[in-house]
Amino acid sequence: MLSNLLNFSGGPGALPASVLEQTQRAISALPDTGLSILGTSHRSDWFKALLQEAQDNIRGLLQVPDRYHILFLQGGSSLQFSMIPMNFAAAATAPAEFVASGYWSRKAIGEAAAVVSARTVWDGEAEGYRRLPAWSSLQRSAHAPFFHYISNETVEGLQFTGAPESIGVPLIADMSSDFLSRRFGIGDYAMVYAHAQKNLGPAGVTLALIDDAMLSRIPGGLPPMLDYRTHVEHGSNYNTPPVFSIYVLNLVSRWLRDEIGGVDAMEQINLRKAATLYAALERQPEMFEIHADPGSRSSMNVAFRFRQPHWHEPFLEHAREAGFSGLEGHRSIGGLRASLYNAVSESAVQQLADLVDDFARRHG
Numbered sequence: 384m385l386s387n388l389l390n391f392s393g394g395p396g397a398l399p400a401s402v403l404e405q406t407q408r409a410i411s412a413l414p415d416t417g418l419s420i421l422g423t424s425h426r427s428d429w430f431k432a433l434l435q436e437a438q439d440n441i442r443g444l445l446q447v448p449d450r451y452h453i454l455f456l457q458g459g460s461s462l463q464f465s466m467i468p469m470n471f472a473a474a475a476t477a478p479a480e481f482v483a484s485g486y487w488s489r490k491a492i493g494e495a496a497a498v499v500s501a502r503t504v505w506d507g508e509a510e511g512y513r514r515l516p517a518w519s520s521l522q523r524s525a526h527a528p529f530f531h532y533i534s535n536e537t538v539e540g541l542q543f544t545g546a547p548e549s550i551g552v553p554l555i556a557d558m559s560s561d562f563l564s565r566r567f568g569i570g571d572y573a574m575v576y577a578h579a580q581k582n583l584g585p586a587g588v589t590l591a592l593i594d595d596a597m598l599s600r601i602p603g604g605l606p607p608m609l610d611y612r613t614h615v616e617h618g619s620n621y622n623t624p625p626v627f628s629i630y631v632l633n634l635v636s637r638w639l640r641d642e643i644g645g646v647d648a649m650e651q652i653n654l655r656k657a658a659t660l661y662a663a664l665e666r667q668p669e670m671f672e673i674h675a676d677p678g679s680r681s682s683m684n685v686a687f688r689f690r691q692p693h694w695h696e697p698f699l700e701h702a703r704e705a706g707f708s709g710l711e712g713h714r715s716i717g718g719l720r721a722s723l724y725n726a727v728s729e730s731a732v733q734q735l736a737d738l739v740d741d742f743a744r745r746h747g
């Protein structure tokens with residue numbers, strides 16, 4: 384039997400047990416209203432209060448200043464790949480700039496290039512996306528309408544440690560797979576976005592934090608659903624929002640605040656989890672290869688593979704029998720991947736490290 388406690392899926396990711404329990408009750412009837420969350424109107428006062436609480440919790444967890452709008456959008460992070468250039472680069476005279484650090488940034492660049500002019504300032508493809516560039520090594524233009532990067536490459540397991548230095552260009556980051564996993568200075572960014580299904584909740588809602596100053600750059604004539612101002616003006620309640628997803632996201636934000644103790648505490652836990660698993664893999668250098676170079680390794684997604692591919696299936700089989708799931712690598716690079724999202728406990732990661740040790744002892 385697979386176990387929720389040993390779910391290392393790359394996404395949708397694991398959710399905390401207490402959140403799953405509350406969600407189960409809410410599907411029957413919300414304690415506050417007696418109605419199922421699935422049949423609760425987005426025009427109800429209850430839902431308006433929920434939207435407000437979810438925003439307040441995110442604001443509190445990351446100390447987000449009032450000048451940032453916090454939006455709940457649909458279409459996943461993928462829709463942001465084209466919405467961002469449509470809103471912020473349509474009238475630009477210089478290309479929008481991007482770092483191509485892996486699978487997801489390639490997608491972001493491809494989709495932006497379909498609507499505006501896009502320039503890749505660094506591309507890790509020739510090296511197989513095993514490392515990230517030093518920010519100081521990039522040749523960026525001060526005229527770009529924005530600079531976009533992916534803070535954590537979910538597939539290859541690469542994570543930037545901090546934001547690039549400002550050259551006066553609006554900075555936009557896709558933090559889908561590491562949002563709320565560690566503290567960051569929102570003040571460096573014009574916009575940050577993250578869909579819920581890796582660290583924040585179920586699929587269906589995408590969080591966007593946008594500096595109010597960016598709204599004046601949006602051209603007229605966009606379809607309303609694709610214009611950020613629509614969602615700002617309607618408080619993320621323009622058309623029917625994903626009520627259920629926002630409900631669960633809010634439970635996760637409470638869990639992070641009340642049970643974990645906030646983002647700093649979460650970051651310490653996440654660093655210990657990553658150290659535990661990387662150390663187990665590094666104890667077996669003959670058997671395992673870690674995809675990312677040491678300086679670029681992600682604390683959220685650990686991508687690795689057997690040096691001898693014939694161990695791949697037996698390992699997965701053994702892991703499944705022991706209750707683990709989600710350890711298959713992304714289809715684009717194969718191998719294995721353990722995603723150590725916030726809801727994956729230290730105990731679960733220790734059990735995975737033990738599994739790795741044990742497998743190596745028996746077959747190494």
Ligand SMILES: *Cc1c(COP(=O)(O)O)cnc(C)c1O
Binds near residue numbers: 461536
């Ligand atoms: C998973 C992922 C996406 C894709 O998100 P969707 O919500 O499926 O569109 C985008 N960016 C990153 C960094 C991801 O990890």
